[in-house]
Amino acid sequence: MDRLTSLGALLSATAHERRRQVPVRILLALLVAWALYSAGQGAWIGAWLAAVAAIQGFEIVAMFRFRRADARPGAADVVLALTSTMAMAALFAGTSVAIWAIDGRGLEGFAMLIIAGGLLTNVASGIEARSIFYVGAAPYLVALVAMPLMAMAGSTSGDPVLTSLGSILFIGAIVNVYGRVHAARVAELGALTEAEMRVEQAQGAMADRAAMAAIISHELRTPVSAILAGAQVIRDDAAPAQRQETAELIVDASALMTRMLNDLLDHSKMEAGAMSLESRDFDLSRMIGDTERFWRAQVAEKGLVLKATVLEPGQWLRGDPYRLRQILNNLMSNAIKFTAQGEVSVEVAVTPVGAGERAVTITVRDEGAGIAPEAMDRLFTPFAQGSSEVARTYGGTGLGLKVSRDLARLMGGDLTVDSAPGQGAAFTLSVRLAAGAPVTEAEATATTALDLRPSLRILAVDDHEINRRTLALVLQPLGVDLSTASDGMLALDLLARQAFDVVLMDVNMPGIDGNETTRRLRASGGPNADIPVIGFSAGTEAAQIAACRAAGMTDWLAKPLEPHRLYDALHRATAPETERAAA
Structure with a gap:
């Protein structure tokens, strides 16, 4: 039944092709009538033409549903259409055998032309499916087998040996030609299908980009x-x-913008297959505790209750704690955002599995409105929200969950959700990590402007004026002697003429970039050939950072530059050699 249904989809092309062949069949029927007349068999002409008309009419009716674009033919329609095709072929094939057997009229060649024409028309009409071809070609192939047998049985039409060899060669040639034509057609249809799929993908990508641009622009x-x-x-x-309050507003808005851009960048890396994970030892219990402390103030401000599993200290694992924390923070942010009242909980379980491995399960559970079943399919779709009402009420780019699940799967785990309308939602991160070893972490203290040596001679190299002005503003409390350069060539010229203590180098610049500028500085042998060079860039990939180090940079910072991180980097760069070695 399934086979017949699949043939129904292919019979549409066959129906149109056989409709186009009707005039040829009428002409051939008239030629056969003339051949019967010339052979003295005029009494059969009427019956012949009536049979052709009847079967042709039957085929037109049987194929009618397959010629309609909106038709949905069933298995019975397929059987009827194939029967009409075989009946037409059997009529012409049987007549060709009868004409071939007429003695003394020299009509053997005409009979063979009828068979050849019938086979070729079936090659055309059955090009997309072997079954359709063989249904229509079978009577003609039977006729080609019957002719040598009739010659061997004593018929005077044709030499038995030549007829047998000719039939074998002709059958082989037709089957071979059909095989090649069919293979070419299948390849063509495959290429068309792939092209249509790529067009749909391109259109979908364009729609996604348009949605992305609209959402990002709005957010x-x-x-x-x-x-x-x-x-x-x-x-x-x-x-x-008011100035203090305004400054806090600007800082909060900048942090929000940075999170959006980071989500967008991570999504792009995932799409390009360029995301990488680091592997280092970390204490899961400390990470959960830090996360709880980080979100407690926001939870309390909203009047919610936050509960978190308290793990035994020293749950050391090996993986990427930064990306795990990113997933956990995304889930916490959503849970708090969508919970108007009630509780948000973080449930953590660590189970040994095999030698040196731990199965980690982290569930963030909320008591919000829950997720409707129809919204589940869109939940992990980028730039999509559960509903238009959610988008209007809560905003957001819709990237957080998509990035989080992609990160979980990159780690070899998964992020799943269990929810029902009115019953909140529970997002569960499941991942296997290697057991880690305890490490001693030195307590970091933020460096302030007052901790740095005054009158530092700093060269800031950046092609964007806004960035140069920002660096000047951030460095102003230091009382530094600041010089700036807008490209690598100007920087090298300044470095060749005057001494500096530190260079702040933008990595991505037109002309020669920061890496090449640093390489040329190191190779110059000039007065600043060995001074610290701190690179900064929006690219945060490990390979990009490694390229900066390989070029000769001594430190690296991610954009957007945060003042305390810049102060820390300057402190490391200007600290005594013994202190730097200890750090």
Whole structure:
């Protein structure tokens, strides 16, 4: 039954082709009538033409449903269509054998032309399916086998040996030609299908890009508006209390914008297959505790209750703690955002599995509105929200869950969800990690501007004026002697003429980039050939950082530059050699 249904989809092309062949069949029927007349068999002409008309009419009716674009033919329709095809072939094949057997009229060649024509028309009409071809070709092939047998039985039409060899060669040639034509057609259809699929993918990608641009544009306007408004207030010389509040607003808006851009960058890396994970030892119990402390204030501000599993200290694992923390923070952010009242909990389980492996399960559970079944399919789709109401109420790019699940799967685990409307949601991260070894972590203290040596001679190299002005603003509290350069060539010229203590080098610049500029500085043998070079870039891939190190940079910072991180890097760069070695 399934085979017949699949043939039904292919019979549409066959139906149109056989409809186009009707005039040829009518002409051939008239030629056969003339051959019967010339052979003295005129009494059969009427019956012959009536049979052709009847079977042709039967075929037109049987194929009618397959010629309609909106038709849905069933198995019975397929059987009827194939029967009409075989009946037409049997009529012409049987007549050709009868004509071939007529003595003394020299009609053997005409009979063979009828068979050849019938086989070729079936090659055309059955090109997409072997079954359709062989149904229509079978009567003609039987006729080709019957002719040598009739010659061997004593028929005067044709030499038995030549007829047998000719039939064998002709059957082989037809089958071979059909095989080649059919294979070419299948390849063509495959190429067309693939081309259509690629067009659909391209159209889908364009729609995704349009959606991405619209969503990102909309979501970025919120923090940008806050930053612009805050900057305007500060520029208008607001009162000290208002200035402090405005500065906090700008910092919060900048952090929101940074999270959006990081999600977008991570999604792009995942799509390109360029995301990489680091592997180092970390204490899971400490990470869970840090996460609980980080979110407790926001939970309390919203009037919610936060509960978290308390693990025994020293749950050492080996993996990527930064990406695990990113997944956990995304889940916590969503749980708090979608919970109006009630509880948010973090449940953690660590189970030994095999030698040196641990199965880690982290479930973030909320008591929010839950997720509707129809929204589940869109839950992990980038730039999509559970519903338009959710998008209007809560905003967001819809990238957080997609990035989190992709990261979980990159680690060899998965991120799943269990939810029902009105019953909250539980997102579970499951991953296997190797057991880790305890490490001693030195307590980090943030460096302030006052901790740095005054009058540092710093060269800041960046092709963007805004970035140079930002660096000047951040470095102003240090009282440094700051020089700037807008490209690598200008930087090398300054470095050849005057001494500096530190170089701040943008990695991505037109002309010669930061890496090449650093390589040329190191090879110059000039007065600044060995000074510290701190690179900074928006690219955070391990390979990009390694390329900076290989070029001769001594340190690296990610954009956007945070003042305390810049101060820390300058402190490391200017600390005494013994202190740097200890660090």
